[in-house]
Amino acid sequence: MAWTWLHKLASPPHAYRIAGRLAPWFGWPAGILLVAGLYGGLVLAPPDYQQGEGFRILYVHAPSAWMSMLVYGTMATAAAIGLVWRIKLAHAVAAASAPIGAWFTFAALATGSLWGKPMWGTWWVWDARLTSELVLLFLYFGYLALRASIDDRERADRASAVLAVVGVVNLPIIHYSVNWWNTLHQASTLTKLGKPSIAGEMLWPLLAMILAFTLYYGAVMLVRLRAEILCRERDASWLRGELAS
């Protein structure tokens, strides 16, 4: 009985309506936090004592890198749920998430490269974290390419789900082997959750930006999910009623 709400959620008409209702609740806080975080990061935070003003790209780079992994995890979780319980909606969530994740990964790479110019003197350095981010982008490309090249929707859903699960199992191996291969990068500033080695007035805009990016992903994913449901259910009768009202 406790599971009925879940079953309801898995039905496309319900999901379509709930996603429509929830999207603004993610979108507006994301927008507000984004403005606050950018103001805090670009104006209020003092320049870094080593990197000067250049460090401010961190406020876009770190949240993008964080999102690139969070979205892959979400995608793989949704894919696994869809694979195990054969919930079509879970596959729709995975399909809606993949392009967003790929763009976040691309943004993390692009900002990392821009940051590299003043810090290292070149646009690209084969540094461990940039490289694993690049491999992650390849994993996203593989997922999107596999999905795009299968015409049958059910097979596309389930085949890409297997790939997403295989990818997520491999991700830690890739990450640690790339780290082992090269450890040039400065140590991560947020790994020590207890005592981050970053000043408070620099930290809160970063946390605001991370939260803003996460909420932004939620909002965009819900909108894309609605589009995905529209596309998948285009012949369903409930949709005709829904669109007529």
Added chain:
Amino acid sequence: MPRSTASAMLLVYRRDLLIAFRHWDQVAQPVVFFAMVTTLFPLAISPELGELRAIAGGVLWVAALLAALLGLEFLFRSDHADGTLEQMLLSGHPAALLALAKGAAHWSACGLPLVLVSPLLAMSLGVPAQALCTVALSLLLGTGILSALGAIGAALTLGLRRGSTLLSLLVLPLVMPALIFGARAVDLAIHGEPATGPLLLLAAMLIFVVTLAPLAVAAALRISVE
């Protein structure tokens, strides 16, 4: 009379090997490709053995990976086309174990020949004699990893248009860790240092993928054959 799973696996393994060696040109092609790609590097960079020695580990590993990738496409294709694969999935034996047998046969016909010629190619790149054993050993483990991970990609892309390009796109990011450790092991051996560390990591990776990949291959085959 119902056969045991072990004898079914053996049957699949021997049948696939027999088919592979009836088309011996398909066995030879990756080896020739491996040799050719390795030849491109002295032509492109320099005939100087000292310079070649510095990049030999990477060159051998990348060339072997690409060569092994070539054969992957055929892993399930003909069985899929003539319906054998469907019968295997319906046979009642665990699909993961039959997939393991097929993967093992593919590795024996495609990966093992690459391992056997690798010391010869390594010598042509100026790799000293004491490192040849490491070259072969690292590729022995590495081609196994590629066969296991590649089988997942081959099963997922079964029967798709432009499947081979897609296959490389899916499999290459997954085998990058193996490349890192393998090339590193060869590099260490060339410099006369012990390469046990990276080799053990490669072996761990092989055990890991051989354990889990057959399950993913079985799931992917069921999806593709359905």
